[in-house]
Amino acid sequence: MAQQRLDVVTIFPEYLAPLDLSLIGKARRDGLLDLHVHDLRDFTHDRHRTVDDSPYGGGAGMVMKPGPWAEALEHVVAQGSAGEAGGAATTGAGEPARVPTLIIPGPGGERFTQQVARELADEPWLAFACGRYEGIDERVYEWAGERMPVRVLSLGDYVLNGGEVAVLAMVEAVARLLPGVIGNAESLVEESHEDGLLEYPVYTKPAEWGGRHVPDVLLGGNHRAIAEWRHEQRVQRTAERRPDLLPPAAASTALVDLEERVATPADAPDLQVLTRACWAPEFARYGMFGAGEEDLETVRAGIQEWDTRVWRRDGQLLASFRVRPHPTQEATWQIGRLMVAPYLQGRGLGRELLAYAESLAPEDVGTFWLNTGAKSTENLRMYKKAGYRVRPGEGEFPGTVDLTKRRSPA
Ligand code: 6GU
Numbered sequence: 001m002a003q004q005r006l007d008v009v010t011i012f013p014e015y016l017a018p019l020d021l022s023l024i025g026k027a028r029r030d031g032l033l034d035l036h037v038h039d040l041r042d043f044t045h046d047r048h049r050t051v052d053d054s055p056y057g058g059g060a061g062m063v064m065k066p067g068p069w070a071e072a073l074e075h076v077v078a079q080g081s082a083g084e085a086g087g088a089a090t091t092g093a094g095e096p097a098r099v100p101t102l103i104i105p106g107p108g109g110e111r112f113t114q115q116v117a118r119e120l121a122d123e124p125w126l127a128f129a130c131g132r133y134e135g136i137d138e139r140v141y142e143w144a145g146e147r148m149p150v151r152v153l154s155l156g157d158y159v160l161n162g163g164e165v166a167v168l169a170m171v172e173a174v175a176r177l178l179p180g181v182i183g184n185a186e187s188l189v190e191e192s193h194e195d196g197l198l199e200y201p202v203y204t205k206p207a208e209w210g211g212r213h214v215p216d217v218l219l220g221g222n223h224r225a226i227a228e229w230r231h232e233q234r235v236q237r238t239a240e241r242r243p244d245l246l247p248p249a250a251a252s253t254a255l256v257d258l259e260e261r262v263a264t265p266a267d268a269p270d271l272q273v274l275t276r277a278c279w280a281p282e283f284a285r286y287g288m289f290g291a292g293e294e295d296l297e298t299v300r301a302g303i304q305e306w307d308t309r310v311w312r313r314d315g316q317l318l319a320s321f322r323v324r325p326h327p328t329q330e331a332t333w334q335i336g337r338l339m340v341a342p343y344l345q346g347r348g349l350g351r352e353l354l355a356y357a358e359s360l361a362p363e364d365v366g367t368f369w370l371n372t373g374a375k376s377t378e379n380l381r382m383y384k385k386a387g388y389r390v391r392p393g394e395g396e397f398p399g400t401v402d403l404t405k406r407r408s409p410a
Contacts, residue, residue, distance in 0.1 A: 002124065004178055005034045007076045007100060008167055009069075010130040011051055013037045015164040024172055027181045035171075036079070043071035052133050061134035069129065069140045076100065076127050077147065099148035100127035103170065105163035106135065109152035110281075112170060114193040115346075116153065120170070121177035122377060128170070130163035196245055198238045200230040247347065255311065255352045258318060263308035268299040270317040271310070275299070278339045282373050306336065307360070318344055321357045326369055332404075333361035335370040354386055361407070368405045371395045 008016055016037045019025065027033040041049040044067075052062035077099055101123050110116070120126060127148075129136070144150050155166050176182050192199040203214040217229045238245050263271065272294060294302075302308065306322035318341045326332035335357045340349045358368055370388065372379040374395065380403075384390075388403040395402040 002179070003032060003034055004121075004123070004175070005036075005100070005125045006171060007036045007038065007079070007125075007127040008130065008171075009038045009040050009072045009076065009128065010162075010164055010167075011040045011132060012130075012162070012164055013039050015130075016168070018168060019171060023181060024175050027175055027178065030180070032178055032180050033175055036076075038072055038076065040068050040072050043068040043075065055134065059134070063134055064131060064136040064140075066137040066140045066143070069136060070143055073102070073127070073129070073144060073147075080125065100125040101149045101151065102127045102129060102144050103167075104129045104131065104136070104141065104144075104150065104152045105154070105166035105170065106131055106152055107154050107157070107159050109154035112153040112155055112166075112173075114173070116151075117170070117173040117177060119377065120174045126174070128163065128167045130167055132162040197234040198242060198245070200233040200237070255319075255349060255356065258311040258313050260309060260311050263303050263310045263320070263322075265300045265303055267308070267310050267317070268296050268303060271303070271308070271320060272296060272299045274317050274320060274339050274341065275337065277342055281342075282376055302337075308337075309357075317341070319349060319353060321353050323357050323360050325362070325365070329367070329369065331365055332367045332369050333358070333365040333407075335368060338370070350382055351386060354382075358407070366407050368407060369402065370404075371397065371400050371402050374399055374401045 010016065016035075019035060020028070024033065028035055040051055044050055050065070051068050052064050055061070055063045080098055080100070101120070103120070103126055105128065129140075129144075141150060141152070153166075153170065155169055160166060203218060207214045207219060215229070217225050220226075235246075261267075275294065302322065306324045308322040309320060310317055311319040319339060321338040322336045324334050326334045335354070338350060338353055338357065340353070361368070368388070370383065372383065372395075380390070380401075383403050386405070388405045391402040391404060394400070
C-alpha cells in the first residue's frame with residue numbers, strides 16, 4: 001500500500017505531539033503515514049538560535065528570517081533523494097517523489113476545503129512550513145516556488161498565532177482519506193462536505209430520553225422513507241447554517257442562459273486572463289513551473305487557428321473552448337482550452353461545454369481528442385466520466401496526457 005510522507009517544520013515540535021494519538025497515530029504505526037517533525041531552530045547558526053527579526057519598512061511584530069527556512073527546506077528535500085532506509089516517499093507509480101508539495105498555512109491563503117484535502121491525499125509527499133509572528137520573509141515563498149509546488153492554505157477567515165494548529169487540522173483531514181486509514185470507505189462518502197450538503201442529525205438508544213423522542217421515521221424499517229427524511233434534513237440544515245453551500249437560486253449557471261459567441265481577436269485579452277486563472281492553480285499544484293504563460297499575440301493566433309467559442313454574462317467572460325479538425329490525425333476532432341471561470345467550477349458546466357464541443361464535429365469525425373495535465377485529477381475525473389480514455393505515454397505537451405473517445409454512432 002502506498003505510504004504518504006509528511007514533513008513539518010516548526011519552532012514548536014511538541015505542538016505536533018497529538019499526531020501520535022487516535023486514528024492518525026495508528027496510521028503512523030501501521031506504516032501508512034511517515035511523519036517527520038523538524039525544529040526550525042536546528043537550522044540557525046547563532047548562539048540564540050534566532051529565527052526572526054524586525055520588519056523592513058517598520059510595522060508591528062517580527063518577521064521570520066529567510067536563511068533558516070531555506071536550510072530547513074533544503075534538508076527536507078534532501079530526504080527525498082537520500083534513500084535513507086524507508087525514508088524516500090514514492091509516487092503511486094512507485095517512483096521516488098523528487099520534491100514535496102510545500103504547504104504554507106496562513107490566514108492569507110487559499111481556502112482549505114474537503115476538495116483541497118482530497119488533492120493533498122493524492123500526493124506522495126507533503127511538507128508543511130509553520131510560520132509564526134507576522135509571517136515569513138516573502139522571498140522564502142519565491143525561493144521555494146522555484147524548487148517545489150507551493151500552496152498557501154488558510155483554514156478560514158480568522159487569525160491563529162501560527163501554522164501549527166492549522167497543520168494538525170490539515171493532516172487529520174488528509175490522512176483520514178488515505179487508503180486503509182479508515183476501515184469503512186462508506187463512512188467517508190456519507191459525510192458533510194463530500195457532496196456539498198451538511199450531515200443529517202443522528203440518534204442512538206434510548207428511543208426516549210428526558211422526554212425527548214427519536215423521530216418516528218427512524219424507528220420503522222422503511223429504508224426509503226428514512227433516506228428521504230435524512231436528505232430533507234440535510235437540505236434544511238444546510239439552508240439554515242450554510243446557505244452559501246446551496247446553489248444560488250437567482251444567478252443561473254446553465255449554459256443556455258449565457259450568451260455564446262464565436263471569439264474574435266478582440267476576445268484575446270479576456271481569454272488570456274481566463275486561461276491564467278484556470279491554469280495557475282494547476283501549475284502551482286502540480287509543479288509545471290513557468291509553463292503556460294502565453295502572450296497576447298499567441299492567444300490571438302489561437303483564435304485564428306481554431307473555432308473558439310466564448311460565453312459571457314454581463315460582459316464578463318465566464319467560459320470558453322476551442323475546436324478544430326485534428327491537424328495530423330484523420331477523422332479526429334480536437335477539443336482544447338475547455339475553461340470555466342474558477343468561481344463557477346464544480347457545477348457541471350464543463351461537462352455541458354464538452355458535450356456541446358463534441359456536437360460541433362462534422363459528420364465524418366469518428367474520434368474526439370483532448371489533452372490535459374497528467375496530474376489534473378479533477379479534469380481527468382470529468383473526462384473519464386464523459387467516456388474518454390487516457391492514451392498511453394506522454395501527451396502532446398510535457399507533463400500532459402492525451403485522451404480520446406470514439407464517437408458513438410448516431
Ligand atoms: Cl492556516 N494559519 C494561521 N496562522 N491563521 C489562520 C489559518 C492558518 N487559517 C485561519 N487562520
